[in-house]
């Protein structure tokens with residue numbers, strides 16, 4: 094195991110099983126429709142890449158990049174768009190794909206931003222939820238796992254840009270981020 098990791102919270106097999114179930118549910122709900130999956134960069138890329146390959150409905154793909162955590166384990170509270178969608182979502186069935194919902198500030202900002210463009214529908218799929226940290230109410234239509242209030246990395250999730258490549262979702266040792274903050 095990586096020396097900066099305290100323990101594995103969700104192993105790769107458990108993640109794959111859950112992603113498969115989510116993909117089947119989403120495919121059944123959208124049967125007969127076309128979907129625009131919007132990945133939130135950068136954290137969602139690993140999850141989205143796995144989820145896409147389980148979907149059986151026609152899917153288009155776009156990305157939006159926002160950042161609020163920077164090199165910290167706590168949010169700055171200010172969500173900034175670093176890269177907007179290539180095309181407007183007006184009239185589309187949009188599935189917004191997130192790796193994690195923590196305070197909810199990012200998701201609230203993004204759903205407000207997308208609703209302004211009047212999509213035909215907008216649903217949210219998030220792999221992880223930390224409900225105990227919520228600062229604004231948000232709706233997650235498709236959720237992978239609800240997790241306790243611990244800072245996790247791996248499977249796309251980072252701390253200060255690192256650890257996204259770890260194949261499991263892991264709890265980061267406190268001294269790694271407490272030393273810097």
Ligand SMILES: O=P(O)(O)OC[C@H]1O[C@H](OP(=O)(O)OP(=O)(O)O)[C@H](O)[C@@H]1O
Nearest residue numbers: 134135136160161162195196197198199
């Ligand atoms: O619910 P919140 O408290 O807003 O936190 C969740 C958001 O924070 C992380 O993004 P981050 O800003 O770290 O960008 P990244 O995806 O590039 O790592 C994560 O990917 C979510 O988008």
Ligand code: HPA
Nearest residue numbers: 195243244245246250251
């Ligand atoms: O636990 C987390 N890990 C990585 N990024 C995050 N962004 C919000 N919470 C987290």
Ligand SMILES: [Mg+2]
Nearest residue numbers: 136162251252
């Ligand atoms: Mg991050």
